[in-house]
Amino acid sequence: MIQLAKSYFADQRTDDLKELGQGRPRSDVPGHVTGKTAYFADRTFPGLLHLKMVRSPHHHARIRSIDTSEAEKHPGVVRVLTHKDVPHNVYTILILIQVGPEDEQVLAEDKVRWKGEAVVAVIADSERAAEEAAAKVKVDYEVLPAVLDMEAALQPGAPVVNEYHGQNFYMYDSGECRKVRFGDVEKAFAEADHILEQTYWSSPIEHAPTETTGCIVVPEGNDRFTCHTNTQAMFFTLDNTSIILQMPGHKLHMVGGTVGGGFGGKVDVTVEPIAILASKLTGRPVSFIYSRYEEMQISSPRAAEKIVLKDGVTKDGRLIARKVTGYTDAGAYSRHSPYGAQKGAAHYPGPYTVPNVWIDTYCVYTNRTPSSAMRGFGVTIADFALEVQMDKLARLIGMDPLEFRFINAYRDGDMKAHRQKTEGAALIECMQEAARASNWPVAEKFMTMSSYKGS
């Protein structure tokens, strides 16, 4: 199915590689197809305990009291954990690279901010006992008004979702949004022959990996803990666990291996810290593995986004102004969403050379499942909006959609809105090859264009 189109950029390559450039079978495939590959959950340990989470049934509520006494008496229950057991209960993943503030409680203390938030962890001899006991935990809630959509969240006087932020958006060093300012968009709109303003929406989606998020923790004899995990980032997990549990990093040993699908869903640190704490407090191996329900509705999805694009074009096909306002629905907590919204600001106006650009991207808090990393976040939905908009603009001025893109495509040396010169461009060549492969009629002058500078 794959075809290497070697005629493009042939002057930039020397085809003298021996081991690379060869289509070799993956060394792990025989293990996969014969069922011999070991995943973290294939391990068994004597005395293994199972952790199940009691979760919030409300979108937003104050916790008046938590009563675990009945759960603790349930047969098979070894330990019940609340926020009081977590040494440093408020965390945020990217604090490691100075993206704060810490804004999420490992186990909810005073409030729950989304339906599904973890409140109490029950550890028992069997999954069944843990689930039955979890149902006996009594949490007294005072239900609060919830903010479920971004527009309502940004209204003045909206209930505050997350007090650690104080307002319903992430505060960047640039203010309420990440900004890019290049040229003069208003002047260019005045000069444009056509202006098109459109709004695009997406809803959250799941990573839907075959293997759900989870880990198994084993206490070693030397006061260390070995955590068999399917995290996508071993040291993210180790370092965040070290902070949350106030446990020196040298006591932690993360062991990964083959992961049954990640797609960004396993970059969050949601199971390991609490499972390691459970193992420490019980002195026994502990397993915490998301059910399929938890994977679908509790683990972070891709953020919903709202994107408003306002473009100015000339009738001969030049895109001369692009104004973007992007909103990322972070849900109740940051996780990786402030990073994603900022990545969007770096991505617009797309792979086109536009002389006047205005970008504002917001990361908005709502009482929803926290969104986080997912394959392409910050860019995927932006590309949907940008490329549908390009199609609409081409039709608006009566131009072929592919030819309209050739006119505006970035080339080597072109200045981008974030003030980096374009290097290594290849959009034009991709479009040329796509036109050939699909027999899309494109004028000869576009088929002989090049991304190279000065060509």
Added chain:
Amino acid sequence: MAIWRGTGVAAVNYPTGMNLGGDPSQALVHSTPTGNFMVTLSSVDLGQGLKQVMAQICAETIGVPTEQVIIDTADTDTGPHCMGTFASRGTHRIGNAVIQAAKEARQVMLEVAAEALEVDAADLDTDGTGNIHVKGAPQKAISIFDTALTAHFKLGRSISGRGMFLVPRSFPETETGAMKPSTCYAHACTVAEVDVDDETGEVTVISVKNVFEIGRALNPRMVEQQLVGGSWMGISHALYETTEPYYPNREHGGTDFNEYLMPGPGDLAETEIIVLERPAADGPYGAKGPGEMCANPQIPAVANAIFDAVGVRVDTLPITPERILRALKEQRAGAV
């Protein structure tokens, strides 16, 4: 009521590595007494074949067959720090670290061979099949097997190397947004062909022709599996997937693979993958990261094809039969 065919196009680019950089990865390489090479990492293979491509990169750099390289990874006790496997960074960041470590190990290996052959190390080269020889004089040679034994048991030298790769972090200027998001970008253009049933609102993707520019296809078969998988994921994103079908309403979310819709084998389109290679200046052997990019262009291409077929725009993802039927209804009402 009829079935309408439409064609749509989309073109995209995608940055390699974490936005704004600042995401390090390290690698260590050492030889065993008999000349096999161990690469030690803490990176995670997500099923995309990271271990395989790192073995090939190490083998290419040292000059040995890939079979002689073993990857030991995903263990924080043994592997040096890696930021993680995400942001289309694995091949680029970790690959560069492996190259640096392998180059250092190769240099020691050649020095040991030079001592054994009583020649200058600069005059030596590898043949890629397990031997080191004097350039221009292939008969004056020593096997890597014997070189490693010599290093271990006669010279007391460690054939090993350390590698580290870091793109320095960029901090956006607050008022203008001046910043350096990435050092290299992958590219794509997709043409999608769809059939739209204007009675049921159902969309059938007939074909997707994907052209990807990825710097360098280090292992074309693994590139293929990633790009084909990404292309299917893009179609799924465009037409099927959501945890909240009536967002921002929280109800009706799927809780398992029966309720959470994704295309089945019968729903997959004829998929064509064409790869262009414009090597990245800072890529390992020119490679960029195509992992995320490859699932993006199908989404707008399918949306544009639907418009081409039936003349309605659905600007909300996913583009479900319900949304198409509502748009068609509005279109008909407007036409009266």
